[in-house]
Amino acid sequence: MSQNYYENQDSSFQKNNSEALSEDMRAVKEGRARLFEIAFHKKWHMLASAIFSITSVAFSFVPYIILYLVLKEILPNLSDLSQIDSSLLMTYIAFIAASLVLTVATMFISLMCSHLAAFETLYDLKIDFAAKLATLPLGYFNQNATGKLRKVMDDNIESIELFIAHHFPDLVGSFTAPVVLILLLLYFDWRVGLVCLVPIILAYLIQIVSFGGKNKVMYLKTYQDSLDDMNASAVEYVRGISVIKIFNQTVYSFKKIHDSILNYTKFCIKYTYMCRAPMTAFTTILNNISFFIIPVGIWWVTRTTDYAAFALTFIFYLIFSASVVSPFMKLMYVSNKGDVIIDGIRRMDETFNTPSVKEPDHPVNPNTVVGRSIRFENVSFSYTEDHAHNALSDVSFEAAEGQITALVGKSGSGKSTIAHLIPRFWDVDGGVVYIGDTDIRDLKTDDLMDMISFVFQDVFLFKQSVRENIRAGKPDATDEEIRAAAKAAQCDDFIRNLPNGYDTIIQTQGIHLSGGERQRIAIARAILKDSPIIVLDEATAFADPENEYKIQEAFKELIREKTVIMIAHRLPTIRTAHQIIVMSDGKVAESGAHDELIQKNGAYKKMWDAYNATLTWRISQNESKKDISAQGSVV
Numbered sequence: 001m002s003q004n005y006y007e008n009q010d011s012s013f014q015k016n017n018s019e020a021l022s023e024d025m026r027a028v029k030e031g032r033a034r035l036f037e038i039a040f041h042k043k044w045h046m047l048a049s050a051i052f053s054i055t056s057v058a059f060s061f062v063p064y065i066i067l068y069l070v071l072k073e074i075l076p077n078l079s080d081l082s083q084i085d086s087s088l089l090m091t092y093i094a095f096i097a098a099s100l101v102l103t104v105a106t107m108f109i110s111l112m113c114s115h116l117a118a119f120e121t122l123y124d125l126k127i128d129f130a131a132k133l134a135t136l137p138l139g140y141f142n143q144n145a146t147g148k149l150r151k152v153m154d155d156n157i158e159s160i161e162l163f164i165a166h167h168f169p170d171l172v173g174s175f176t177a178p179v180v181l182i183l184l185l186l187y188f189d190w191r192v193g194l195v196c197l198v199p200i201i202l203a204y205l206i207q208i209v210s211f212g213g214k215n216k217v218m219y220l221k222t223y224q225d226s227l228d229d230m231n232a233s234a235v236e237y238v239r240g241i242s243v244i245k246i247f248n249q250t251v252y253s254f255k256k257i258h259d260s261i262l263n264y265t266k267f268c269i270k271y272t273y274m275c276r277a278p279m280t281a282f283t284t285i286l287n288n289i290s291f292f293i294i295p296v297g298i299w300w301v302t303r304t305t306d307y308a309a310f311a312l313t314f315i316f317y318l319i320f321s322a323s324v325v326s327p328f329m330k331l332m333y334v335s336n337k338g339d340v341i342i343d344g345i346r347r348m349d350e351t352f353n354t355p356s357v358k359e360p361d362h363p364v365n366p367n368t369v370v371g372r373s374i375r376f377e378n379v380s381f382s383y384t385e386d387h388a389h390n391a392l393s394d395v396s397f398e399a400a401e402g403q404i405t406a407l408v409g410k411s412g413s414g415k416s417t418i419a420h421l422i423p424r425f426w427d428v429d430g431g432v433v434y435i436g437d438t439d440i441r442d443l444k445t446d447d448l449m450d451m452i453s454f455v456f457q458d459v460f461l462f463k464q465s466v467r468e469n470i471r472a473g474k475p476d477a478t479d480e481e482i483r484a485a486a487k488a489a490q491c492d493d494f495i496r497n498l499p500n501g502y503d504t505i506i507q508t509q510g511i512h513l514s515g516g517e518r519q520r521i522a523i524a525r526a527i528l529k530d531s532p533i534i535v536l537d538e539a540t541a542f543a544d545p546e547n548e549y550k551i552q553e554a555f556k557e558l559i560r561e562k563t564v565i566m567i568a569h570r571l572p573t574i575r576t577a578h579q580i581i582v583m584s585d586g587k588v589a590e591s592g593a594h595d596e597l598i599q600k601n602g603a604y605k606k607m608w609d610a611y612n613a614t615l616t617w618r619i620s621q622n623e624s625k626k627d628i629s630a631q632g633s634v635v
Contacts, residue, residue, distance in 0.1 A: 034349070035342050038121065039164050045117035046168065052110035053172040059106060061180050062099035066092045068316050110169045118165035125157055129348065135356035135445070138425040144351075151231040152351060156344030163341050170330055177327030189313045195296050196289055196321055203285040206278050219271060224343050226264040233257035286329065289321040357424055357445060364438050366447040371436030372532040372563050374399040374422060379431035381417060391417045392586045394431070399579065401436075401532075404564040406574035408607065409583035415567045418583075419535050422565065423452050435533070453526035455558075457538040459518045466495050467502040469521055473529035481528060488557040489524035490550040491517065516551060523554045534559055536566045571611045580604065 040046050070092050074084060133149070141149075186193040237257045375398040382390045392414045399405035407415040420426060421433055424440055433440050440448055453473070461469050470482050477485075482502070486492040494517055498504040506513065513521070526534065536555070552573070568574045575594050582589040582597070582604045589603045597604035 032342060034345055035160075035163065038125065038160060038345065039117075039168060041121040041124065042117035045113045045120075046164070049110045049113035049117065049169055050172045052106045052113065053169040054176045056103050056106040056110060057173045057176040057180060059099045059103040060177075061184065063096045064184065064319075066096050066099075067319065071316055107169070107173075111165070114169050115165045118161045121164060122157065122161040125160065126153065129153060129157060129351065132352055132356070136351075136354055137357055137427070138420065140354055146232070146235050148228045148232050149351070150235065151228060152344075152348050155227075156341075156348050159341045159344050167341075174327055174330045177330075181327060189317070192293065192296065192313060192317045195292055196317065199285045199289050199292050203282045206281050206285075221343065222267055223271075223340070224347065226260070226267055228347075229260045230257070230264050233260040283329075290318050293317055293321060357427065358441070359444060360442050362442075363444040363447070364442045366443060366451065369436045369438045369443075371401050372451065373401040373434075373436060374405070374533065374563060374565060375434040376418070376421075377432045377434065379421065379428050379433060381421060381426065381429050383426075390429075390586050392421075392428075395586070395588055396431075397579075397581050397588055397591060399563055399565055401563050402561055403578035404559065404566055404574070404576075405579045405581065406566045406568060406577035407581050407583060408568065408571065408574065408604070409589070413583035414586040415583050416537055417586075419454075419537050419565060419567055422533070422535060423448060423454070451531055452533045452535060453529045453531040453558075454535045454537070455519070455522050455526050459515075459522045461506050461513075461518055461521060463506060465500075465503045465505055466498065466521065469506065470524045470528055473525035473527070477528055482524075485524045485528040486521075488527050489520045489554040491520035491524055491554075495521075519551055520554055523551065523558055527554075527558050531562075533563045534565070536564065536568075538567050538569060571608055582607075 070089065073088060073092075129152070182193075182197065233256045376395050379392055379395045380390055381392045382388070395414070395418070397405075407418060409415055421428055422440070424445065427441065435443070435448075435451060443451075462472070467479070467482055470485060471477050473485070474481070479502075483492060486495055486502075495502055495504075536559075566574055566577065574580060578593065579591060580594060580597055581591045582602075584603060590597060590600060592600070598608060
């Protein structure tokens with residue numbers, strides 16, 4: 001049995017979906033079955049919508065039936081109009097008016113029911129999708145562009161709302177209307193009715209031959225792939241706009257987005273030309289059913305003696321054939337839009353079907369974990385599935401509880417990988433990572449995250465108030481706790497100087513914080529969380545001297561009595577660390593305290609000497625200012 005795509009058991013979509021999808025229905029459905037599975041998340045709303053849509057279609061054909069009865073009353077009495085029952089005609093008119101009112105009223109109720117179902121389903125589905133993203137390993141986001149995921153969230157999932165709210169009532173009506181039409185066509189005169197069916201069948205045969213089967217599948221895949229590529233390129237273009245402007249580039253010189261737009265344009269034009277002939281034939285035939293009826297009428301009038309009956313049937317079918325176009329065109333439109341939505345759902349399900357970080361079958365109670373030290377035992381890890389290059393190879397060390405353990409080494413040596421393995425952003429390929437005496441894979445993800453706080457080099461702040469950004473560390477924190485954390489992080493002063501203080505919305509109204517200010521807010525968030533383990537990933541890399549001093553002061557409060565893993569390029573910041581681990585090519589080159597490593601005269605000593613050498617760098621003082629500007633030698 002296939003694994004259920006809802007791996008987040010706490011998601012509101014799965015909870016609310018228990019009526020529509022029983023726990024036994026865990027196999028992932030595809031195509032239209034999957035679309036209707038989602039659509040009937042609120043099944044009673046959808047059933048009501050379907051019933052009222054069918055009722056509306058039924059009422060919409062009442063005027064045509066009344067028209068037949070009116071013609072039946074008028075045509076035999078054209079020679080003597082006084083024989084026409086005017087009271088009967090007024091009754092017929094009243095029935096037509098009532099049917100029109102009921103058609104509109106029932107369709108309105110149908111749309112109300114479908115819209116209620118659509119909005120509730122869309123809300124639950126987006127929450128579930130966002131929750132799913134939070135359970136995926138970081139490697140998934142490295143392999144899938146932000147633009148692609150944005151398109152799934154904003155376009156593909158949004159299109160489901162369009163189907164449920166609008167297309168589903170139309171679809172029910174579109175299937176009901178042709179059935180009623182065919183019955184009416186055959187009821188009044190089956191011979192003329194069969195003639196009317198010939199162009200309908202011919203038009204749909206053209207559609208099936210031209211757009212059915214592999215052609216449609218290929219079109220949908222190419223279309224969605226082109227949109228994904230364009231979205232991903234557009235996001236990359238916007239994010240890199242500063243570089244593009246600095247080097248005076250244009251969208252034409254940014255090859256990726258230019259090519260993606262060009263490929264999409266070429267595909268659309270090619271497909272449009274391919275659709276020209278069959279679509280024109282389909283539309284022309286359906287809109288001219290009367291041209292099939294007229295020859296039959298000419299043939300019939302020469303062979304009949306009951307001219308009144310002929311005129312009644314002929315005139316009625318000429319008028320009634322015009323009503324055939326709308327439901328069949330709508331059926332084609334809804335069907336095509338449904339195919340696009342289904343392909344979007346398939347892309348959404350690719351994310352839902354991606355394995356989440358595996359939760360333990362029998363999770364350890366975090367309160368029973370002995371100690372809060374971090375221990376790596378023969379850990380190996382690769383970012384690639386073929387393990388062609390290991391980011392870490394047989395790494396072993398222990399970061400003692402309540403002490404600072406620093407990781408140093410050149411870029412690509414594995415420092416950040418170690419930091420990311422501790423919270424299980426990825427799972428190790430070999431070996432074990434322990435917190436205290438417990439394998440981190442035996443802890444629930446939520447419990448593991450409660451134990452760890454992070455301050456990364458690239459700080460991300462939400463487009464919310466400063467208060468809510470800090471409160472992210474502890475959702476139930478009071479305003480007093482938030483201010484206390486801000487004071488400890490050395491950021492209370494500048495926050496209170498913002499236009500609206502703690503209620504200032506970041507990145508709005510010209511509010512842009514410096515790198516050091518953003519870093520201190522991130523530290524306040526971590527202080528508020530008050531986890532026993534702290535991971536600092538080059539948290540002062542971009543800070544100016546004044547901000548670095550304040551950040552260091554904030555660190556003193558943050559790391560007090562905590563197990564600290566600190567990654568740093570600036571060696572003086574980790575000189576007082578209890579343990580320094582030197583990484584090289586994914587392996588532990590050496591470890592020890594600062595003085596101990598200096599005495600070893602190994603890799604760390606070389607790094608320290610190189611750092612000290614940078615302190616003596618200066619621009620050479622040449623006699624010629626021209627030489628200075630031209631050469632600017634460094635000694």
